Amino acid sequence: METTTPISEIPLKSSLSSFFSFLVRLLRMREAALVILIIAIGLALQIITGRFFTTPNLNAISLGFATSAIIVIGMTMALVSGGFDLSVGSVFAMGGVVTAIALRADFPIPIAILCGAGAGVVAGLINGLLITKIQINPFITTLGMMGIARGVSLAVTEGTVIAGLPSQFYIFGQGRTLDIPNLILIALFMILVGDILMRRSALFRQIYYVGGNDEAARLSGINVDRVKIAVFTMSGLLAALAGVLSVSRFTVADPGAGVGEELRIIAACIIGGCTLRGGKGTVLGGLLGLIFVGFINNGMILLRVPVYWQQLSMGVVLLLAVGFDTVSQRWQMRPRGRKVG
Amino acid sequence: MSPLLECVGITKRFPGTLALDDVRFELEPGEIHAVMGENGAGKSTLMKILSGVFTADAGEIRFGGIPVTPASPREALMLGIAIVHQELSLIPTLTVAENIFPSRLPTNALGMVRYNELFRQAQEVLEKLNVDVNPRATVETLSIANQQLVEITKALSSNCKVLILDEPTSTLTDHETNTLLDFLRRLAAEGVGIVYISHKLKEIFQLADRVTVLRDGKYVGMRVVNEITPDDVIRMMVGRELGNIYPPKGQEVGPSLLEVRNLRMPDSQTHNSFQLYQGEILGFAGLIGSGRSELARAIFGLDARAEREILLNGYPIKIASPRDAIAQGLGYLPEDRKAAGLFLEMSIKLNIEAPIIHEVSSGMFVSPAKERELARQYVRQLNISTPSIEQEVRRLSGGNQQKTLVAKWLAIKPKILIVDEPTRGIDVGAKKEIHFLLRSLAESGVGIIMISSELLEILGMSDRILVMHEGAIVAEYSAEDATEENIIRAASSHKGE
Numbered sequence: 001m002e003t004t005t006p007i008s009e010i011p012l013k014s015s016l017s018s019f020f021s022f023l024v025r026l027l028r029m030r031e032a033a034l035v036i037l038i039i040a041i042g043l044a045l046q047i048i049t050g051r052f053f054t055t056p057n058l059n060a061i062s063l064g065f066a067t068s069a070i071i072v073i074g075m076t077m078a079l080v081s082g083g084f085d086l087s088v089g090s091v092f093a094m095g096g097v098v099t100a101i102a103l104r105a106d107f108p109i110p111i112a113i114l115c116g117a118g119a120g121v122v123a124g125l126i127n128g129l130l131i132t133k134i135q136i137n138p139f140i141t142t143l144g145m146m147g148i149a150r151g152v153s154l155a156v157t158e159g160t161v162i163a164g165l166p167s168q169f170y171i172f173g174q175g176r177t178l179d180i181p182n183l184i185l186i187a188l189f190m191i192l193v194g195d196i197l198m199r200r201s202a203l204f205r206q207i208y209y210v211g212g213n214d215e216a217a218r219l220s221g222i223n224v225d226r227v228k229i230a231v232f233t234m235s236g237l238l239a240a241l242a243g244v245l246s247v248s249r250f251t252v253a254d255p256g257a258g259v260g261e262e263l264r265i266i267a268a269c270i271i272g273g274c275t276l277r278g279g280k281g282t283v284l285g286g287l288l289g290l291i292f293v294g295f296i297n298n299g300m301i302l303l304r305v306p307v308y309w310q311q312l313s314m315g316v317v318l319l320l321a322v323g324f325d326t327v328s329q330r331w332q333m334r335p336r337g338r339k340v341g
Numbered sequence: 342m343s344p345l346l347e348c349v350g351i352t353k354r355f356p357g358t359l360a361l362d363d364v365r366f367e368l369e370p371g372e373i374h375a376v377m378g379e380n381g382a383g384k385s386t387l388m389k390i391l392s393g394v395f396t397a398d399a400g401e402i403r404f405g406g407i408p409v410t411p412a413s414p415r416e417a418l419m420l421g422i423a424i425v426h427q428e429l430s431l432i433p434t435l436t437v438a439e440n441i442f443p444s445r446l447p448t449n450a451l452g453m454v455r456y457n458e459l460f461r462q463a464q465e466v467l468e469k470l471n472v473d474v475n476p477r478a479t480v481e482t483l484s485i486a487n488q489q490l491v492e493i494t495k496a497l498s499s500n501c502k503v504l505i506l507d508e509p510t511s512t513l514t515d516h517e518t519n520t521l522l523d524f525l526r527r528l529a530a531e532g533v534g535i536v537y538i539s540h541k542l543k544e545i546f547q548l549a550d551r552v553t554v555l556r557d558g559k560y561v562g563m564r565v566v567n568e569i570t571p572d573d574v575i576r577m578m579v580g581r582e583l584g585n586i587y588p589p590k591g592q593e594v595g596p597s598l599l600e601v602r603n604l605r606m607p608d609s610q611t612h613n614s615f616q617l618y619q620g621e622i623l624g625f626a627g628l629i630g631s632g633r634s635e636l637a638r639a640i641f642g643l644d645a646r647a648e649r650e651i652l653l654n655g656y657p658i659k660i661a662s663p664r665d666a667i668a669q670g671l672g673y674l675p676e677d678r679k680a681a682g683l684f685l686e687m688s689i690k691l692n693i694e695a696p697i698i699h700e701v702s703s704g705m706f707v708s709p710a711k712e713r714e715l716a717r718q719y720v721r722q723l724n725i726s727t728p729s730i731e732q733e734v735r736r737l738s739g740g741n742q743q744k745t746l747v748a749k750w751l752a753i754k755p756k757i758l759i760v761d762e763p764t765r766g767i768d769v770g771a772k773k774e775i776h777f778l779l780r781s782l783a784e785s786g787v788g789i790i791m792i793s794s795e796l797l798e799i800l801g802m803s804d805r806i807l808v809m810h811e812g813a814i815v816a817e818y819s820a821e822d823a824t825e826e827n828i829i830r831a832a833s834s835h836k837g838e
Contacts, residue, residue, distance in 0.1 A: 212684035221664040
């Protein structure tokens with residue numbers, strides 16, 4: 001390339017300015033901002049109530065969103081791929097119900113869990129196939145599946161909860177290892193694996209390309225349909241597993257469990273940095289979004305705010321997070337100017 | 342009597358280019374006046390000024406003898422100047438009638454639309470123009486040709502005196518084209534002045550009364566169509582200097598690299614075959630819509646319905662998807678870099694490694710060190726101007742975006758690279774860099790298929806040129822034999838001399 005002259009060299013930075021740009025980059029990362037906010041809320045609640053950072057309170061909060069955190073993994077994948085999954089709340093209930101029925105039919109525990117997980121896989125696979133092969137949009141497809149999975153759960157249980165499951169099954173949801181609830185350990189492990197896979201695995205990287213621009217992804221040799229089918233299948237699987245764990249925790253399978261869960265999870269993921277357009281977001285971000293909203297709600301309980309206000313807090317936080325992001329992006333784009341020509 | 346529309350001294354400057362330089366144009370009532378010129382000659386800019394999309398920097402537009410300066414398409418429409426763009430602006434799910442009168446729906450006292458009245462009015466307008474379309478039909482059920490007639494009807498329903506048509510026949514079949522031309526003749530007979538932009542010489546000579554030719558934003562001349570031949574028009578359009586801005590041509594080409602046999606697109610009877618040699622830049626010239634991009638997409642495995650045999654180094658290979666194509670060493674730089682090429686909201690690094698994630702991975706995990714190394718290598722090699730490899734691609738200039746896209750395909754170490762309009766919409770400097778890069782790739786043995794609508798680029802870059810017309814390869818020229826004239830002639834299918 002002897003004919004070209006460098007237009008600009010990559011500038012050498014002094015250590016001070018590189019520290020500064022590191023700081024700016026850190027703050028622009030949604031995760032870092034959320035961690036700071038979460039710590040701030042925690043400290044504020046500790047100072048006001050004096051009983052926020054206690055093991056029972058933290059355990060209670062963590063148990064509260066452990067199963068949701070597992071669903072967040074699948075939802076992050078769906079959002080990153082440019083879609084979303086409205087059926088997770090119903091599939092959550094269906095996974096629990098199917099496992100409970102299998103247990104009542106004296107299936108061994110591992111097989112019963114596989115049955116519940118399998119129900120989630122089937123629901124997710126159907127979602128994925130409808131979205132890619134029949135080209136029904138994700139909203140309608142998963143809205144339909146939301147009704148179907150809920151209907152299946154209600155029909156097979158005739159609307160009643162299933163109780164009286166073998167006591168060994170409760171170790172997942174109620175047991176402790178080294179004095180930490182197993183449920184929290186399982187959720188943390190899955191979140192960790194999910195986050196690492198989404199960040200670093202070559203296979204999962206394809207989800208970001210598909211969500212970023214599916215035509216460009218296709219031209220880059222990525223099998224777009226296969227990626228989308230896999231994403232929705234995983235989302236179904238994870239929602240069903242979360243449902244199984246929830247049954248283990250509460251000792252009963254409730255066909256009405258998880259109503260409205262899908263919107264709470266989508267909100268948490270978006271607070272954590274996902275967008276509806278796709279191509280962006282991390283599992284960790286979704287978890288932090290969940291914790292952030294969980295802390296605010298817990299704070300309201302500790303401060304004895306009526307429970308009715310909790311829904312409002314989620315809505316306000318969601319709009320503030322997205323609004324702030326949109327405004328700050330527009331502000332960032334402005335001074336650089338548009339390209340000429 | 343003064344002409345219906347008269348422009349003098351129209352000048353329009355864009356950053357970096359003089360798009361129109363002292364251009365003149367006139368139109369009589371009832372006249373069909375063609376405007377011709379190569380891509381970039383300034384036709385579209387002139388029409389956008391007439392229809393109020395742009396404002397001229399200098400010059401005067403007189404409409405019926407009175408100076409006017411339409412500042413918006415709405416103002417132009419109120420004067421009586423309507424434009425029908427290549428892309429139709431109809432709403433496909435609404436009825437024909439609703440599309441014709443979008444802002445003038447007849448309503449009753451409660452503000453509800455009086456549909457019977459609307460359909461009656463639409464019927465009246467359609468009948469007056471002799472358009473055989475049901476006003477109650479939804480637009481999406483109509484053929485493209487009928488949609489175009491509806492679009493024209495819509496323009497004329499607001500009492501328009503000047504109708505501008507921008508390449509109206511590029512998506513029409515022969516039969517549909519003839520229907521449209523008949524329709525335009527009838528309109529002109531009723532006194533409407535028609536400005537007709539087309540690359541198709543045949544149509545111009547069938548239809549137009551006069552033709553104005555532009556070249557590089559300058560007025561070349563105006564002729565009465567009856568007094569000239571198509572060759573005269575071609576001579577007026579060409580004659581630009583190639584200059585020495587293009588890299589020197591390749592010395593010798595190697596053995597056959599890629600052979601495409603009997604490529605047939607669905608809904609077409611044409612079979613196309615061609616060879617690409619090692620180290621060669623093969624230019625594909627032709628008008629927009631002549632089937633060049635479709636051919637490229639079919640080779641790259643993007644059109645499952647296309648039939649073809651592909652031989653690489655003499656051996657048949659199977660390409661059923663872009664994935665197969667990439668595995669065989671083919672790269673494809675699409676025409677629309679934003680819609681189909683780039684991941685705009687992702688970093689340069691992620692864009693470059695998209696087709697070869699496995700190559701920057703160790704085991705199942707992406708290696709950050711390998712990623713950075715790959716991205717830095719290509720940012721340096723292609724001289725992409727950016728503060729960091731983490732920069733989002735949408736923040737780069739058009740030229741640097743295009744270089745990022747080229748880098749992505751270089752990263753697969755291609756044997757064959759198909760580039761579709763590789764320098765559209767980028768600045769002169771980046772354009773030259775991409776030209777030299779393509780040539781040095783060819784010199785290293787890569788076979789390059791280059792589709793371009795810019796004739797000078799085709800002539801300046803190609804070692805061999807194929808010309809397509811209506812889905813068929815109609816001519817082949819070596820670099821020595823190719824001239825602007827014979828390419829235009831083949832592309833517009835005018836067998837002259």
